[in-house]
Amino acid sequence: MLNKYARAFFTRVLTPFAALLLRLGVSPDAVTLIGTGGVMAGALVFYPQGEFFWGTVVITLFVFSDLVDGNMARQAGTSSRWGAFLDSTLDRVADAAIFGGLALWYAGRGDDLVLCAVTIFCLASGQVVSYTKARGESIGLPVNVNGLIERAERLVISLVACGFAGLHKFGVPHIDVLLPIALWVVAVGSLVTLGQRVVTVRREAAEADAATQAGSETA
Numbered sequence: 001m002l003n004k005y006a007r008a009f010f011t012r013v014l015t016p017f018a019a020l021l022l023r024l025g026v027s028p029d030a031v032t033l034i035g036t037g038g039v040m041a042g043a044l045v046f047y048p049q050g051e052f053f054w055g056t057v058v059i060t061l062f063v064f065s066d067l068v069d070g071n072m073a074r075q076a077g078t079s080s081r082w083g084a085f086l087d088s089t090l091d092r093v094a095d096a097a098i099f100g101g102l103a104l105w106y107a108g109r110g111d112d113l114v115l116c117a118v119t120i121f122c123l124a125s126g127q128v129v130s131y132t133k134a135r136g137e138s139i140g141l142p143v144n145v146n147g148l149i150e151r152a153e154r155l156v157i158s159l160v161a162c163g164f165a166g167l168h169k170f171g172v173p174h175i176d177v178l179l180p181i182a183l184w185v186v187a188v189g190s191l192v193t194l195g196q197r198v199v200t201v202r203r204e205a206a207e208a209d210a211a212t213q214a215g216s217e218t219a
Helices: 001-021 028-049 050-064 065-076 081-105 113-138 151-172 177-219
Strands: none
Touching: 001 028, 001 065, 028 050, 028 065, 028 081, 050 065, 050 081, 050 151, 065 081, 081 113, 081 151, 113 177, 151 177
C-alpha cells in the first residue's frame, strides 16, 4: 500500500541526489551494494546489542538506496534485467539482516524467546510473501493484489518502532513496549498478506487454466 504513494514521493525528492551521483561517476549497482552493506551493518552490529535508536539511524541512512539506484538507472537509461534482479535479491538480504539482528537481541541479552520466535516469523513470512508474488508472476499470472503489509509497511512499522524503542536508553519511560507491539503487528499482517496472495494466485491460476482449456476445446 505504501509502495504506491511513498515510493513516488521519495523518488521525486531523491532525483537531484541521484543525478549528482551519476555526475560523480557512481554506478547504480554500486549504490545497491553499498546501501545493502550499510543496512546489514546497522542491523547486525547495533540491534543485537539493544542499540535500537542508533541502529535505526544507520539503517535509515542507507535504506533509501533502494530508491536511488533505480532512479539513477532510469536517468542514465541503463535500466536492465540484471539491475532489477540484483536490487530485488539484495532487498531480501537487507530485510533478513534487520529481523535477524532483532532476533539475535531477543535470543541473547533481550532474553525473550517468544519475541525471538515472532521476529523469526516476521523474517520468514516476509521472504515467503515476496516469493509468492515472484513465483506467481513467473508462471504468467499478474498476482493483482495489494497486500495488507508488504515490504514498505514491514520496514516502516519495524524501523519506526525500533527507533522510538531506542529512546528508552535516553530515559523515555515505557516506550520500549512499542517494539514488541510492532513485531506482532508485522507478524499478523504478513500472515494476512500471505493468505491474500495465495488466494489471488489460486483464483488467477484457475481462471487462466479455464481459459486455456476453453481455447483448446474451441480449436
